[in-house]
Ligand SMILES: [Fe+2]
């Protein structure tokens with residue numbers, strides 16, 4: 001069997017592709033791009049939520065939020081490690097993020113303007129992420145699939161915590177309820193856009209499905225998310241900001257209005273409300289930390305040569 | 317306030333304020349591993365603060381809860397040492413502040429596990445494990461920076477110079493400590509000092525740093541006489557809570 005046939009046979013048999021297996025160059029590149037973008041999203045995603053850590057309204061909420069933001073950094077770490085198995089270094093990936101050659105989820109280019117955003121982000125953004133990512137636990141590339149199993153468990157925990165924040169606000173004062181509604185109004189449409197362009201216009205979907213990287217299409221996943229989330233909003237007593245939203249009893253699905261794709265593309269292309277700040281913040285942290293990383297490398301080198309000397313001395 | 321309540325709040329506040337400082341740094345560290353670590357250490361301190369506040373709540377005649385202690389007190393009522401409220405500064409300053417605190421908390425909590433007060437003994441038994449891990453991390457950084465490059469050496473030296481006077485405040489003792497130490501409840505900070513000094517001497521030697529010989533210490537935190545920095549940290553921390561009196565979160 002030649003290499004390509006062997007690869008195809010593995011996919012057909014639903015066996016995982018592992019880093020040392022032969023794979024088509026395009027598959028490798030697609031995998032690197034996708035895992036890196038996912039990792040970058042986790043890292044940039046720390047910023048909008050980190051924004052409220054110092055102002056969390058109770059110590060318990062502060063602890064939960066800190067733990068969540070720490071989880072997101074941990075997700076970034078597993079994912080960078082998975083990408084590294086494909087022969088790309090962390091420094092290269094960082095550089096691609098900092099120079100805009102690789103993207104991250106556009107959802108993090110929106111600002112978190114009130115505490116209710118900590119609820120809405122957990123509920124909707126982590127919720128949409130899980131809907132998208134559950135299928136990735138079965139994705140064809142082994143290290144990615146395994147990282148996703150762990151990540152999805154934590155994401156569903158985040159989703160519940162976010163919903164719980166919303167529930168508490170919705171059972172609270174008028175001001176708290178208004179805060180929750182405002183957060184839903186701002187996060188609803190960007191959350192739907194997280195699933196990517198409609199299938200008809202999506203450039204990556206068909207190949208990704210064939211390679212078993214992706215197992216459901218953007219539109220299927222978006223529908224699933226809407227069907228799951230609308231009843232949750234009803235329990236909260238909040239109004240989804242979509243006048244076209246109706247229950248289609250025959251199809252057993254909610255029908256929803258048109259997403260503003262012009263807005264979506266504008267944010268993807270770099271002109272969202274926070275694109276510049278998010279990258280600037282990341283680049284600044286990285287550049288400010290350069291002397292620290294240099295010191296660590298320098299010290300490790302010296303420690304290694306001291307150990308060698310000591311070992312050599314002992315051998316004498 | 318009873319001496320025991322004062323004592324418990326002094327330690328609760330040390331931990332809350334340093335956790336708040338570390339919380340400011342999330343997503344701003346030199347690499348991903350440090351982003352995770354700063355959240356981790358911050359969470360440990362926040363957890364320790366909450367355990368002390370729980371106990372404080374039982375001792376308080378008004379039964380204030382942890383959020384009332386954290387969010388409803390003003391600058392003059394906080395009893396943390398001035399060290400922990402110092403700004404994060406650069407990475408060297410953050411790590412040095414952490415190291416000085418860790419070098420103090422390890423022997424403090426070790427001694428506190430032998431307290432005749434069962435609550436303090438239990439809180440410190442858990443906290444001491446975390447403090448040892450923090451000290452391991454922060455000392456490793458002090459050594460790396462001190463013995464790293466000329467730039468890192470310069471920065472960590474400046475951090476020592478800046479923070480040293482505030483570290484002295486950790487060892488403040490008045491009737492509260494002395495009275496409770498005599499009855500086997502509290503740890504007399506003077507008994508913690510030799511271990512602190514030995515740790516500092518040890519780590520500084522590996523880091524090519526010298527221990528400052530200036531005896532000046534900026535005391536006052538334990539009685540609510542803070543540096544000006546705390547008055548900026550608290551309004552941020554308390555803003556949302558105070559904007560919605562009586563709300564549940
Ligand atoms: Fe995620």
Ligand SMILES: [Fe+2]
Pocket residue numbers: 042071072075151155
């Ligand atoms: Fe995540």
Ligand SMILES: [Fe+2]
Pocket residue numbers: 072126154155158
């Ligand atoms: Fe998450």
